[in-house]
Amino acid sequence: MKLEGRSVLVIGMGRSGNAALELLRGAGARSSAYDRDPSRLAGLPDDVERHSGDAPPALDAFDLAIASPGVSLPPDERIVPEVDLAAEHLRSTLIGVTGTNGKSTTTALIAACLRESGLDAQTGGNFGTPLCALVESAPEYVVAELSSFQLERARRLRPRVGVLLNLAPDHLDRHGSLKAYAAAKARLADLQRPGDTLVFNADDPWARDVRARDGVRRLGFSERSPQADGAFVESGGLVLARAGRPLLSVPLARLSRAARSPLSNALAAAAAAHAAGAALEAISGALCRFEGLPHRGAEVCTRGGVRYVDASKATNPAAAAVSLSAEPGPLIWLAGGRNKGLDFGGLSAAARGVRLAVLFGESGPALAESLAGSCPTERVARLADAVVRAAEIALPGETVLLAPACASFDEFRSFEERGARFAELARSLSDGGSA
Template sequence: MMEPLAGRTIGIVGLARSGRAAARLALARGARVYASDLADTEATRAVAAELEALGATVELGRHDDARLAACDWVVPSPGIPPHAPVLRALQALGRPILSELEFAFRQLACPVIAITGTNGKTTTTSWTAHLLQGAGLRAPACGNIGLPLSEVALADPAPDLAVVEASSFQLHWTERFAPRWGAVTSLAPDHLDWHGSFEAYVAAKARMFANADPACAWVLPGEDPRARALPGNAPGHRFYVYLERPLPAGEAGAAWDGEELRLRWADGRWETLLPRAELPVLGRHNVANALMAALLACLAGAPLEAVRQGLRTLAPPPHRLQPVATIDGVLWIDDSKATNIAATRVALAAMDRPVVLLLGGRPKGEDFGALRDALGSVREVIAFGEAGPQIATALDGAVPVTVVPALRAAVEEARRRARPGDAVLLAPACASFDEFSSYEERGEKFAAWVREAVR
């Protein structure tokens, strides 16, 4: 049941896409809105004008702690960490803080599939929505993937279900979020600068299961012990995905036997999805993502034949092992979404040729030395951005490392050093915020600079 908002006052901290969407949802449901953002830019002024025209009170360049403390709920931007002064002050007063995900869920008129994890969640979210839509269901991909859940909550008519990518930032501030189906793609250290520790990061992810009931269904990686264990004792049916070995006796789920992708249900019944050769994506990790998406789609009601057809038309989302161009025999690949070490290791495992690896950006508190045993195909590393010197130190003696100040200089250096038959792989293992507003912008700039060579 949707929670009434009429007469309440909602505070919005940050006017990026999710903040704007939450404010619009609150206003549409009859709430008063106070919104603020420390940035006073052309972009925030445009959002402020839009929200003011709808009846909100907006301040730029500051947060008014007293106004926020008087709000019934405060919805912060996911990029604002719990230790930020504005949120610390609210926590000290015991004021309720809700993520945009939680706020929108309370206004949603359809069930939710939620997908979390360190790596693979965006791809699995996108593909799950693709399979459901191919089966004729209105099932938008939303949440951390780009479309705020608040926009879905405003849709009329409501969709059949929402396929939500749930980040640790969004899950941290949840209380009642209760997906009907869910998946964990992987679990490895990430966002330690935001959460403060790996334990806190894992605890945030585990909040996805806080309101589970026996009718829920969870899809988990059978060969990742930490991700497999994330639901703990939460109620619900478990389905496991395996790539390296067959499904153990007694477990339901999905597996790749080396040739075919197959499902096994709780009653022991096997069903074949399709041969691996008909799945049009690169990398073993994408086989796992496809199996997870297929399980989720089937569990949510998509017919098996529609799922089979949908799998044959999968495509990788942008900036995920996305070929950009082949120039003078060198393949340039954009994996800008590889913002942590685990994702970079996955990208390297998918390579079948010598690699010039571009690493760098803003470090996230991880040890780049953890890449040393994954560099077998790497001829040379070009380290850029704030993390460049740190990367060079961590990889000293493992592979030649050249340090340059920024990504554009890294592209130019790679152009000089790559040989025919090589791949130049942007898999940075870092956040983008030293140079760019997002990993998407970083990937788009990378592709544009690569293509300059063929103009």
């Protein structure tokens, strides 16, 4: 993709947009930037033409447009996603991870396995650093979390190892249907070429049925059944096999709690990391020492004998159900926020062991309706109110779990901000449970 002297518009000036703009300017493009929020354009270099307003300027005035993943735009061949711009210049071996839930943890696990092997690996994409920002440092490996927003327009990206985790309804407010959302995720397999490897969840109907291109090796992972090529659970151990021959077996009890919650993440990471060149001993060591990521089931404190656990990243019903199943014993569950066009009906079975669900935010009424008959519920206005109410009723030995099943944008800028606020509120409680 020749950029020097071309007129290029960057649409959306978040992290991805700013990384794309820096790459474009370095390549000699005549760069312009658009964002609906004018404050995001402040501080840009003087040679960048700035546009704001309700819609981007007409694309006819530009040779090319680079779209940030968070911006929804109609189909147009002139619009290139930030990940494709990066792919044109990235010299690293790319490992791509997609699915509805578990992407960030699996991405981090794969990178940990590679680093444990002495390889230079960095994470990026939807998790952490935008791919355009990794072009200059050129690590040996880039392990990229890839969202449906990043994949739906991608044409130039090539994951040498691709990972398909699972599919559950999410982001239907943008994609319009589960079929369109699934098709965007499946683009990961379409972007591969002969000689690449596709790692898929054999327990997930969607991942299992995604077709690999001719010449692409398929490796399965499963908690339920042995895999001749891939990773599976057998006799209380995580087993990695090739051509029906076990190469590695790690007792599940040795895996860190973060690596085995859920276990499918560790299975996917083991299969993908080995396919990418990680050593067997390094894979075992990384899975046993992995400390996990914030906001994904992290215990933030204990107050008055009550554990407070932050799973703010559980932004859809399927992820919330997994978080609920991971916590033993009596639970006070905090859920709510902004719905993404999703059905909460599937949460009723997961909530049967919940002593009380404290529901907050815009989705409180809809959640209460869906949970009727499954567990007792109470509604409050905000997250802070939910923490106070939970502290009033939680008993020693119980757990207060934040697993919202919703996006955060009715009250917070991100799930990270929501999780940090939850931790702050919980830590401010006295040992008697009062704020």
